[in-house]
Amino acid sequence: MKYLIVGLGNIGAEYAETRHNIGFKVADALAGTAGATFSSDRYGAVTTLRHRGQEVFLLKPFTYMNLSGKAVRYWIQKERIPAENVFVVVDDIALPFGHLRIRKSGSDGGHNGLKSIAECLGGQNYARLRFGIGGDFPKGAQVDYVLGEWTAQEKAQLPELLKTAGEAVLSFVAEGPDRAMNRFNTKK
Numbered sequence: 001m002k003y004l005i006v007g008l009g010n011i012g013a014e015y016a017e018t019r020h021n022i023g024f025k026v027a028d029a030l031a032g033t034a035g036a037t038f039s040s041d042r043y044g045a046v047t048t049l050r051h052r053g054q055e056v057f058l059l060k061p062f063t064y065m066n067l068s069g070k071a072v073r074y075w076i077q078k079e080r081i082p083a084e085n086v087f088v089v090v091d092d093i094a095l096p097f098g099h100l101r102i103r104k105s106g107s108d109g110g111h112n113g114l115k116s117i118a119e120c121l122g123g124q125n126y127a128r129l130r131f132g133i134g135g136d137f138p139k140g141a142q143v144d145y146v147l148g149e150w151t152a153q154e155k156a157q158l159p160e161l162l163k164t165a166g167e168a169v170l171s172f173v174a175e176g177p178d179r180a181m182n183r184f185n186t187k188k
Contacts, residue, residue: 003056003173004081005030006072006088008113011062017149019133020065023089023113026131027058029162030169042078043071052174057081068113069120076121086126087172089165090114093146095132097154098161099186100168102129104177127177129168131161132186 007027015021031038031047036058038045044061057079061071076086090113095101105125108114118124137145150158168184175183 001054001085002079002081003054003085003087004059004072004075004079005056005169005173006059006061006068006086006117008065008068008088008090009060010064011060015147018147019150020091020146022091022131022133024060025158025162026089026129026165026169027060030166031058033163033166043074046075051170054173056173065113065116067116069116069118072117073120083121083126087169088114088117088126088128089169090128090130091133091146092130093133093135093142095130095134095186097132097134098157099132100129100165100184101132102168102172102177102181102185103127104181127172129165129172131165 005027007023009015009021009024034049036047036049038047038060043063044059047058049056049058057075059071059075061068063071072086090111092101092109094109104127107124108118114128117126168180171180171183
């Protein structure tokens with residue numbers, strides 16, 4: 001069986017260390033753990049790995065966040081991957097920093113990357129891993145916060161959090177979304 005894991009983010013050095021690029025960071029951590037190397041392909045950086053007999057495609061779209069759906073649709077069609085085997089990793093300001101929330105489907109929650117994917121796939125029926133980036137910003141400063149860099153304290157915690165998020169992705173592949181949700185959704 002094939003899976004498509006999509007780490008959402010924006011390309012370019014100016015975005016590399018921003019909160020909005022946590023999807024890219026999780027994809028990079030997964031690839032690094034598996035010894036896989038990304039290469040540029042159509043609409044993004046792509047690599048593959050195997051986990052418990054499953055073929056896993058990792059995608060970091062080059063389309064920028066607001067057009068992520070175009071890349072996701074292309075790779076789903078090219079590799080003939082069913083929507084239930086798609087897992088999107090995305091930042092979420094509604095969750096405290098480092099908290100994880102896996103859902104089998106759901107709304108875009110105002111996230112432009114998820115909105116683009118839903119538009120291109122014709123619905124919200126794909127799984128997602130929301131990685132909490134916190135929401136500690138003054139009213140009207142959401143864009144600056146999301147596109148801002150991590151604090152020193154957050155940066156120090158990221159390696160362990162990225163490892164856990166990677167484990168959640170692999171759990172989705174090996175055990176399915178229900179088990180992954182039970183194991184990795186952070187309790188309030």
